[in-house]
Amino acid sequence: MKLQIASQLAIFAVLELTAHSGRPLSVADIGRKYGVSSHHLAKVMHVLGQAGLVRSVRGAGGGYRFSGNIRRVTLLDIVELFEKLGSDHLNAGRAHAATHEARALHQVLAEIDDIARATLGSITIATMLKLAERRAADAHQPAAARP
Amino acid sequence: MRSGNSRGPAGNAARTAAGPAFTVRPVLAADVPHVAAIDERITGIGKAAYWTDVFERYTRHRTGERFFFVAAPATNAAEQRVLGFIIGEIRTWEFGSAPCGWVFALSVDPAVRLRGVGEALFESLSDAFRTTGVTRMRTMVARDNRLHLLFFRGEGMMAGPYIQLEKDLG
Numbered sequence: 001m002k003l004q005i006a007s008q009l010a011i012f013a014v015l016e017l018t019a020h021s022g023r024p025l026s027v028a029d030i031g032r033k034y035g036v037s038s039h040h041l042a043k044v045m046h047v048l049g050q051a052g053l054v055r056s057v058r059g060a061g062g063g064y065r066f067s068g069n070i071r072r073v074t075l076l077d078i079v080e081l082f083e084k085l086g087s088d089h090l091n092a093g094r095a096h097a098a099t100h101e102a103r104a105l106h107q108v109l110a111e112i113d114d115i116a117r118a119t120l121g122s123i124t125i126a127t128m129l130k131l132a133e134r135r136a137a138d139a140h141q142p143a144a145a146r147p
Numbered sequence: 148m149r150s151g152n153s154r155g156p157a158g159n160a161a162r163t164a165a166g167p168a169f170t171v172r173p174v175l176a177a178d179v180p181h182v183a184a185i186d187e188r189i190t191g192i193g194k195a196a197y198w199t200d201v202f203e204r205y206t207r208h209r210t211g212e213r214f215f216f217v218a219a220p221a222t223n224a225a226e227q228r229v230l231g232f233i234i235g236e237i238r239t240w241e242f243g244s245a246p247c248g249w250v251f252a253l254s255v256d257p258a259v260r261l262r263g264v265g266e267a268l269f270e271s272l273s274d275a276f277r278t279t280g281v282t283r284m285r286t287m288v289a290r291d292n293r294l295h296l297l298f299f300r301g302e303g304m305m306a307g308p309y310i311q312l313e314k315d316l317g
Contacts, residue, residue: 071301074297114290115290118290118291118296119306121293121296122293122296122297122300123300124297124300124301126301127297127300127301130301130303134303
């Protein structure tokens, strides 16, 4: 499954802000880690701010802070700010849309969409932080010791 | 996911800032009506006979591989006898799977949630599974059961290699 770049950047930005919750982070701080321009990130942060998930901190040492609840906000909450999951698989209006075959395909694709939504909707920011920590710990293990 | 408690699954104690201390211990016969009551409060369906049957099966047969724990208040003076419960067992070679622990039920009374009861129950069952030598635990959750999905994900569970399929026979 692919996520749009903006969705990915938004998730990365939120993870950075929550992993470093002791201080505000600037778009430059976040952009340096992920190799992304401040211009792109600023647009993402604007959308997150409109959704009440981040707030800007002005002045020297300013930037952004996460303003949601890491145990409640899920990946789905963030992704849906930037893209619509699933799509109109029937392409309503096209001639084939009314066929049994199109409806059967729609049923299969809808199943995949449901699983994707359930997965993204069941992973909170807190859970993602734990996943990232485990990845980091695994990466520091000697190769022979890794499962 | 938290590491196991060195004291083993039974008798784990926990104190939370938000509420009284509780312990996790094996279920007793006197707990069963309270387990059934919590389940009915949550599901809206009374299943007294079902819970009696589960108690009988899990306390009398294959007891080295079946675990039924409850979280109970640490003091006898507490009004509520059971705060939550968890049930699991080792299943072997079903669906082609090597022996692993299955979590079949986990419920915490809505009145005492967010106090670490679910986490303590999960940790106790994980410890019990480890004592049998299995290295993996699984569960199955309805796609729209957000509460349990969030909980199990938060405890480090990820999607496994199986897909649940079904068919209407009507």
